[in-house]
Amino acid sequence: MKLAQLQDLLARAIAEPDTVPAEQLLSSIAPHAPLDAVARAGIYAGMYRNRLADALRADFPNLHRLLGDDGFLELSRAYAASHPSASSDIGQFGRHLADFLAQHPGPRGDEADLARLEWALAQAFTAKDAAPVGQEALGALGEAAAEARLHFVPAFQVVALQHDVLPLWDALEAGAEELPAVDAQAVSVAVWRTGYQVLHRGLPAAEAEAVARAQGGASLAEVCEAFSEAEDAAGEAFRTLGAWFAGSWVARVESA
């Protein structure tokens, strides 16, 4: 058998063992007691399953706690079958897990949102570095600040969730035995990194709208209009923007 055929056979025996007849393995893999060819290929298949499950556990620790060992392993196998790893970086294997869970919901129904939040947290940890600027960068522009545009650091992102899983994440993180009920309230969550610490918080609707405007390239004046419904619109906008700078969210202020 040629090299390419042997590699095709072993790859299938590892990733899709049910599709490979035993006689094909027995004729291609040398026998050596006490293990036959099927058992020898099975060693690799077992390590493959465990390695992918380990990679997911590293990025989705609270989803693992929620589902338990068996449930998580079952999810890992089903996910691997539909989304084979396509990157040399095994840390990218979980990038489609939230979408997979959205198509194959778990018993609670909010598992996909928990996965989406955890994936964002994992990505923030390794996002490109960028030195944040302070609020003085805005003050330096004077009157021109209204037309300025904000650029966020690469580690900053907003995750839109269909369920508010923040209390669930907190409970799982704390190892609580009682978990909060499913909350079907949609929520936007900001995820960012300060130094090497990854942080997150839910965004009020006006702030989520302001961030979306800023990320879309709106001027600062247009960003601040997101707070127009607030009782103290100017004060609210000022305080919120101050929190963005203080939180190391902003990498650059671009003057018009």
Added chain:
Amino acid sequence: MSLARLPRLGHGIGLRSEHFSEFLSGDVPVDWVEAISENFFLQGGRPRAVLEAVRQKLPVVLHGVSLSIGGPDPLDKQHLQQLRELARWVEPAWVSDHLCWGTHRGRYLHDLLPLPFTEESLAHVVARVGQVQDTLGRQILLENVSSYLTFSASTLTEWDFLAEVAARADCGILLDVNNVYVSARNHGFDAEAYLKAIPVDRVGQFHLAGYSDHGTHLLDTHDSPVTDPVWALYREAVRRFGPVTTLIEWDEHIPPLPRLLEESARARAVAEAAVREAA
């Protein structure tokens, strides 16, 4: 052609996230460190910051796990570019990866899979090593892997295959002594005969690690101390190849740094004794 003379760096350990704090906060008493290339491809975050701090103090070697030099897919150009960029930045003493394959039709199997030891495989690997060395502008070292199966189609022994790859591709060998022992036990060959078949002037580095015994086979798990039979084989390796740069690999259930350093100190003692015996 032959392997460019590589420095003998002494005894090192892997740069693992569990020990980042110690590497950042002070001097870790090792001669050099080995960094897993793929863990440092991303150009931001803590890994790069730690590697930057370490490379200012110690020699660094880059060791890859997913080049898939024997794989059926074309070499991953993006991977090669990332490796080249990393190597230019780190300026490592050398760059290594494994004599194996791990990708298939775009799917990454994240394992170090064995090749059939045939002339066809030889030609395939040698051509691809040439591609990698041209891209990086330097010779690479290839490591023998532990294996749990061999192919009926093989016409060469593993050691002859490894030596032939090194000679024809003009690359170096990273001789993993633990892998020699694990494969010898799994396939019933003589580990010392393996060492004797490897050309002395091609070996640039040793790896030592622990395995787990599953009764029917040994698994190369890197999760425990080096075992006595592997220490004995390492002693033989140093007698044959000299005090080649040696790494203790410990990648699962990683112990506190002092325990890892203790293992590295033992490697140094074993190597020094072997050198005295060989003199």
